[in-house]
Amino acid sequence: MKYSFYNLVRNSFSYHENWEKAWSSPELKPEYDVIIVGGGGHGLGTAYYLAKEFGVKNIAVLEKGWIGGGNTGRNTTIIRSNYLWDESAALYNHAVNLWEGLSSELNFNVMFSQRGLFHLAHSVHDMQEITRRGYSNYLNGIDAEILNQEQVAKKIPHMNMHGRYPVLGALLQRRAGTARHDAVAWGYARAAENLGVDIIQNCEVKGIDISNGKVVGLQTTKGSVKVDKVGLVPAGHSSVLADMAGFTLPINSVPLQALVSEPIKPILDCVIMSNSVHVY
Numbered sequence: 052m053k054y055s056f057y058n059l060v061r062n063s064f065s066y067h068e069n070w071e072k073a074w075s076s077p078e079l080k081p082e083y084d085v086i087i088v089g090g091g092g093h094g095l096g097t098a099y100y101l102a103k104e105f106g107v108k109n110i111a112v113l114e115k116g117w118i119g120g121g122n123t124g125r126n127t128t129i130i131r132s133n134y135l136w137d138e139s140a141a142l143y144n145h146a147v148n149l150w151e152g153l154s155s156e157l158n159f160n161v162m163f164s165q166r167g168l169f170h171l172a173h174s175v176h177d178m179q180e181i182t183r184r185g186y187s188n189y190l191n192g193i194d195a196e197i198l199n200q201e202q203v204a205k206k207i208p209h210m211n212m213h214g215r216y217p218v219l220g221a222l223l224q225r226r227a228g229t230a231r232h233d234a235v236a237w238g239y240a241r242a243a244e245n246l247g248v249d250i251i252q253n254c255e256v257k258g259i260d261i262s263n264g265k266v267v268g269l270q271t272t273k274g275s276v277k278v279d280k281v282g283l284v285p286a287g288h289s290s291v292l293a294d295m296a297g298f299t300l301p302i303n304s305v306p307l308q309a310l311v312s313e314p315i316k317p318i319l320d321c322v323i324m325s326n327s328v329h330v331y
C-alpha cells in the first residue's frame with residue numbers, strides 16, 4: 052500500500068489497524084537467480100537496484116538476524132561526502148545525491164535532514180588538514196566552505212571557542228546532515244519486496260557450494276538453496292564469507308563503537324564533529 056495522505060486518512064477510519072506489513076516473511080525458495088547475503092542498507096540497496104535498474108526477477112536477501120540489525124541500525128547517522136581522496140570522492144557524492152531523493156524514490160520517510168556539518172579545527176595542523184580537504188572537495192565539485200574562527204563563532208553562537216580545545220575554524224558542508232538509520236533498511240526492504248525480492252530474516256549462511264570453480268548453492272540455517280550468482284554484503288563478516296567461498300580478502304575487520312547520549316531537546320540546528328575531541 053502506497054504511503055500517502057489519502058491512505059493515511061482512509062486508514063484512520065479503521066483506527067490504523069489495517070495497514071499492510073511493510074514487508075512479509077516468505078519461505079526460502081529452492082532456487083534463486085541472485086542471492087544477496089546480508090540485510091543491511093548495502094545488501095537491501097543492492098537487491099533493490101538489481102531489481103529496479105537491471106530487471107533481475109528472482110532475488111533473495113538472506114539476513115542472519117533482523118534487517119538493519121548490523122552496522123546500518125547502529126551508526127551515528129551522519130551523511131556527508133567531504134572526504135579527502137580523489138578515488139572515492141565521486142562515490143560518496145553519488146551517495147549524497149541518492150539520499151536527496153531517497154524518501155520519494157522509496158515512498159518511505161528516511162528523515163534525511165541536510166542541516167549542514169561543521170568539522171572543527173583545533174590546531175594549526177587541523178586547519179591545514181581541513182584546508183587541504185576543502186580544496187580537494189572543491190576540485191571534485193563537492194560543496195565545501197573553509198571557515199575561520201570568527202565565521203564559526205557567528206554561525207554557532209553558543210559554542211565555547213576558547214576552551215581546552217580552542218576552535219580555530221571549521222570545514223562546512225551544507226549538503227551534509229543526518230538520517231534515520233534503520234528507516235534506510237526498512238525503506239529499501241519495502242521497496243525491494245514490492246519489486247518481488249524475497250527478504251528472509253533469521254537465515255544465516257553457513258557454507259557456500261562450489262562446482263567447477265563456480266558458486267552453485269548456499270547452505271543456510273533454513274536449508275540449502277541453489278543459486279546462479281551471489282553477492283556477499285555482510286560488512287564485518289566479509290572475510291568469514293570469503294573464507295567459505297575459498298578465498299582470502301586482504302582486509303581485517305575491527306570493531307567500531309559509538310557512545311550515544313540520551314536524546315536531548317536540540318539546541319543546535321546543525322551537526323558538529325571534532326576529530327580531536329572525537330565527539331559528534
Ligand SMILES: Cc1cc2nc3c(=O)[nH]c(=O)nc-3n(C[C@H](O)[C@H](O)[C@H](O)COP(=O)(O)OP(=O)(O)OC[C@H]3O[C@@H](n4cnc5c(N)ncnc54)[C@H](O)[C@@H]3O)c2cc1C
Nearest residue numbers: 089091092093115121122123126127128129256285286288
Ligand atoms: C558505531 C558506528 C558509527 C558509524 N557512523 C557512521 C556515520 O555517521 N555515517 C556513515 O555514513 N557511516 C557510519 N558508519 C558506517 C556504516 O554504518 C556502515 O558502513 C554501513 O551501515 C554498512 O552497511 P552494510 O549493509 O554494509 O552492513 P551491515 O548493516 O552491518 O549489514 C550486514 C549484515 O550482514 C549480516 N550477516 C553477516 N554474516 C551473515 C551471514 N553469514 N549470513 C547472513 N547474514 C549475515 C549481518 O547480520 C548484518 O545485518 C558507522 C558504523 C559504526 C559501527
